[in-house]
Amino acid sequence: MSATARLSPWRVSIAVVILLATAVAGVLGVRMYEARASQEPAPHWFAGYVDVTATPSYAFEEGSADAAGHVPDVVLSFIVADKDGTCTPSWGTHYGLDEAGQELDLDRRIQRLREQDAGVVVSFGGAINQELATVCESPEELAEAYLQVIERYDLDTIDLDIEGSALEDPKSNALRAEALASLQADRRVVGKPLAVWLTLPVIPSGLTADGREVVMGMLDSGTDLAGVNLMTMNYGEARDSRSMFDASAAAMRSTHRQLGIMYEQAGIPLGDSALWGKLGATPMIGQNDVLDEVFQLNDAKRFNEFAVENGIGRMSMWSLNRDATCGSNYPDTTRVSDACSGVDQGEEHFAEVLSQDYSGHAAEAADASTEPDPAAAAPQEDDPETSPYPIWTEEASYLEGTKIVWHRNVYEAKWWTRGELPDNPVLEAWDTPWELVGPVLPGETPAPVFTVEKGTYPEWKGSASYEKGDRVLSEGTPYEAKWWTEGESPDASVADPDNSPWVPLTADEVKEDAG
Numbered sequence: 001m002s003a004t005a006r007l008s009p010w011r012v013s014i015a016v017v018i019l020l021a022t023a024v025a026g027v028l029g030v031r032m033y034e035a036r037a038s039q040e041p042a043p044h045w046f047a048g049y050v051d052v053t054a055t056p057s058y059a060f061e062e063g064s065a066d067a068a069g070h071v072p073d074v075v076l077s078f079i080v081a082d083k084d085g086t087c088t089p090s091w092g093t094h095y096g097l098d099e100a101g102q103e104l105d106l107d108r109r110i111q112r113l114r115e116q117d118a119g120v121v122v123s124f125g126g127a128i129n130q131e132l133a134t135v136c137e138s139p140e141e142l143a144e145a146y147l148q149v150i151e152r153y154d155l156d157t158i159d160l161d162i163e164g165s166a167l168e169d170p171k172s173n174a175l176r177a178e179a180l181a182s183l184q185a186d187r188r189v190v191g192k193p194l195a196v197w198l199t200l201p202v203i204p205s206g207l208t209a210d211g212r213e214v215v216m217g218m219l220d221s222g223t224d225l226a227g228v229n230l231m232t233m234n235y236g237e238a239r240d241s242r243s244m245f246d247a248s249a250a251a252m253r254s255t256h257r258q259l260g261i262m263y264e265q266a267g268i269p270l271g272d273s274a275l276w277g278k279l280g281a282t283p284m285i286g287q288n289d290v291l292d293e294v295f296q297l298n299d300a301k302r303f304n305e306f307a308v309e310n311g312i313g314r315m316s317m318w319s320l321n322r323d324a325t326c327g328s329n330y331p332d333t334t335r336v337s338d339a340c341s342g343v344d345q346g347e348e349h350f351a352e353v354l355s356q357d358y359s360g361h362a363a364e365a366a367d368a369s370t371e372p373d374p375a376a377a378a379p380q381e382d383d384p385e386t387s388p389y390p391i392w393t394e395e396a397s398y399l400e401g402t403k404i405v406w407h408r409n410v411y412e413a414k415w416w417t418r419g420e421l422p423d424n425p426v427l428e429a430w431d432t433p434w435e436l437v438g439p440v441l442p443g444e445t446p447a448p449v450f451t452v453e454k455g456t457y458p459e460w461k462g463s464a465s466y467e468k469g470d471r472v473l474s475e476g477t478p479y480e481a482k483w484w485t486e487g488e489s490p491d492a493s494v495a496d497p498d499n500s501p502w503v504p505l506t507a508d509e510v511k512e513d514a515g
Helices: 097-103 106-114 139-152 170-189 209-221 244-265 272-277 297-310 350-354 507-514
Strands: 045-051 073-081 089-091 120-125 157-161 195-203 225-231 279-281 403-406 409-413 434-439 471-474 477-481 502-504
Touching: 045 350, 073 106, 073 157, 089 097, 089 139, 097 106, 097 139, 106 120, 120 139, 120 195, 139 157, 139 170, 170 209, 195 209, 195 244, 209 225, 209 244, 225 244, 244 272, 244 279, 244 297, 272 279, 297 350, 477 507
Parallel strands: 045 073, 073 120, 120 157, 157 195, 195 225, 225 279
Antiparallel strands: 073 089, 403 409, 409 434, 471 477, 477 502
């Protein structure tokens, strides 16, 4: 995402670790992870982004209470290096912190919002200007720059929007991770915990390689990530023919899988619900920067339902400044505006739609620590009696479309495969022959085997030889010979369909014979 006084493009997400609060604050060596039991599920919260330097100015301080009187948080963006490119925080290079207080009344407006029981998150980075980690020369200097902003606005939650050239810069990513780990540890020691969110680009297949490196770098540094917020927008060719909702839902599912692998590799196994809670989503409402990508109100409604159903921890949007129908003096709505959405919203607002059932605040989860889930680390045992499909075995070969069960999940083969684990922890979906379909459901039993009446075909005999095309029955199941065979049981085709001389018949094929 970008914050500027003019235009605001975006792109798109995570991980978690636990810091031993009693560790020496300044040491960044090996860090131990402390499991902290959570009495209640983490709150789910909505906070729309506000482009602080955009004109006309957006009055975020006025709040917008729902029917229950809840005023949501806001994410103020973006803090970057100053216009001289030094390690000095500024709002979009246009205002220093003092200048923003004087010329924008920013401190006063923040206080006014807080008086309505809403919270403020500040976002560092964005698509344009220089993210502080790209200009600061040491972790200590960078941590001090972050601390100036945190103390100025009394923050308990910050957002790091890493995209563009900053995303591809290993040096600044390492510097940022080290600085945040140290800063977070220092804040915990003095009783002022700091929640750290990453905001990263995403496509339907998940985080990019650069994005994953940022997440893993944070985990390796000892930073306890609150979560990864995905920029569900601007997919380009990766969207293919999907709707904006379908592309966004696919991006969330893919990243959920990737995040689980990254946490497991970091030695912090997490269950499905915990992983969903560590994900955030930020669509660009209305007209996106990509010409044919338009996120409509209907996409927003479906996305909110998807997020609530899966327990996604955070919902945001780019941006509150844009949450209005364009006026008649802005005729070309395919050109992105930073003051309107480019779609006809009628009386509706994207913020109201996306925030449905998100009644928490970021501050409520700011002191939470990530707890490894022992159950997630132990694979579940499969039981043939409660599995709808055969249980995967290393020796069997599987044709495209074959479904199996492994560790209480159903998988489908994307192409011929043998010996490749269905839950092999690969970060790219195209690197595995298996597609996860979903969990084995309570009460499921093996899928019924197709059988026919006795006498429909001759019974298979081990002493007989069969030519290609011959049809037989074995335990009531009809089979057809693929080539000449003798003494090879048709039942073996279930475990090794590729090498078996027998293939089971379908109901349609049997019906043709009967006809």
